[in-house]
Amino acid sequence: MAKQWKPAPSRPSPETWTGIVGWLRINLFSSPANTLLTILGAGLLLAIIPPMVRWGVFDAVWLGDSRAVCDSSAAAGNGGACWVFVKVRLDMFLYGFYPEPERWRIDLMFTVLGFSLIPLLAPDFFRTGRSQALVGGCGVAVVFLLFGALPAVFMIGYTFAPFLFERVSLWHTPQQIQAGKRSAAATGAIGVFAVVAAVYWSVRLAGVETAALPVSLSAGVLSLCLLFFGRLGLLVWRWIFLFCVFSVFAFFMLVGGILGLPEVETHYWGGLFLTLVVAGTGMGTALPVSILLALGRRSELPVVKTLCVSFIEFVRGVPLVSVLFMASVMFPLFLPENVTFDKLLRALIGVAFFYAAYMAEVIRGGLQAIPKGQYEAAKALGWTYWKMMGLIIMPQTLRLVIPGLANNFLSLLKDTTLVAVIGLLDLLGIAKAAMADSEWLGFTKEAYVFAGVVFWIFCFGISRYSVRLEKKYHTNYQ
């Protein structure tokens, strides 16, 4: 008879250096050269950080509201920063020349955006409908308290309509699908058209004529999604709402001209607000466009492929500054005389498409890393091209290219400063304008440091967020 085999028991690993001292010894003082580097590094930090902190925090002038405070402090031999300058100009830094009584519109727009982004950017914490409803409820309360009843009504619709849409499903039974795709598509098309027309006319009848087209189009997109995708998750609906509903809302909030809101032309826009508008629309447009470009570049249709390749190669061959110049100087030459096309809009399109070309190449790199077997398995299960791309291939691709995309988002955010060349004053532009103010001459350092810190905060946020995403997906399947 064979002997019985018993696996040997596992032992704990032998003691290693642990604790803080162990860590220091391993990491900082493991060899003479390493020790020397540690000492040099510590010396360098000691030489740089204390003076910076002294200038920026301890010797700085924080209180007061005029130049006199800073001047007297400097006369007393105090070489610190004058944050009074930034404090007095803060509104300018944030809103540019946007007229003061209308600035609440910007605040409202960002409040709504903030509350709608919370569940989208941290989906792990807001998986359940209840937690999303809670955030939405908080949003409604905040909007009501700060901005009044009408905005709160919008907020209620905006946050709670996705719950409704999630429950509606036009495809209940397999029989409905069996009933024939063509007739379903025809009825669907008629339905969507009816929705668009109904919304269009009701908005017109309500007396808001300029808003009729955008609002009815976004209603059309929503009903198309309902028709084609059957049942979508709550968060997916929130993304759709962000792109279709929020964008229309934000546009009319900022531009005005309807519902008694005075129109604010875009040359009044500026400051951090403008930076965020350019960066936000840039990112929101560039990512979807870049996905399409990347798919187009890999398409087997020669026309599509050639178009995408030539667009990408053209854009990659020119600097952003010249794209912006072309958008502002050359582009109007091609338009008929009475057609005007807003300068900011042109800059937005320029930035978005410029980055779309770069991001398309990043995404294409990711697409090439997806094994052929994934496509084959999906096809064998009956997946059609767009669904397969959307649910099987793209999710994997985007996970792979998070670092590359984050890189592009960061440089997009910082390149918004280039809109200065076509005469738009973003945060940095406003800072420069503020320095040139004769009343506050000589505070360049403060202005630059402030602008730098604000940019750094946003960039660091994006960077951390991308690292978090990477970790999350890495632990899932590596």
Next chain:
Amino acid sequence: MHIRAAAGLWFRGVRRHLGNDQRQQQNTSSKMADTDKKSARDREEIIAISHLNKWFGDFHVLKDINMTVAKGEKVVVCGPSGSGKSTLIRCINRLETHQEGKIFVNGIELTNDVKRIDQVRREVGMLFQNFNLFPHMTVLENLTVSPVWIRKMPLAQARELAFQYLERVKIPDLAHKYPNQCSGGQQQRIAIARCLCMNPKVMLFDEPTSALDPEMIKEVLDVMTDLAKSGMTMICVTHEMGFARTVADRVVFMDGGEIVEENDPENFFTNPQYDRTVTFLSQVIAH
């Protein structure tokens, strides 16, 4: 899709294939007559392939393949590496396009028509050597995503179905793991369950066990045997001759892109007709 396929065909150009050697023609014509008679009487054909020819560039991979598979039949396809086994079964669900000949699946002829391809893929499931589970989804999502998105099945019902099939392949406890956290044998069984969730009439297996360790091979073969007993129509490319012997109704031996011989397993193993088959069998069985 349709345009893509059409464009592919356009650029490849239509090739004309001329000439066949004598033996093959006699062989196939007699066989065709044979199957024709049979099908009229007691066979309900679910797959019918006639005069299938396929080229990769100038390379003639499949040479005048004729083959029918009846409902509930289990066919094992074997042959040396590069003989075109994978290509043949990949033609059946149009993962590869063929240039000549006809393929009927459940009465639908495969052409460039997207609708037909779609209908055929509805009936045909496929298993791959390296499983090809979707790595970004949990096992449960892998199983439910296709019924929900392709068949528009309600999620709750799809979940129920998924658990039913996970139960059947004996791994219900893996539902919330990610594919990469499962062993190879488990992954292949998940892939089988994923396939079954789409309720196929025919299943194609392309060397489902050849990437697995011996201990895992058995668990996958057990599931496949179980599936065979349930009456599923199966076409299986495999080197597992034990499986072929016990499960198959018919063994097809291919070499150089041709079907050299096909026979029931008993005769195939004990009484091979061609010397090529004899050498192949001696190699496979000796190893």
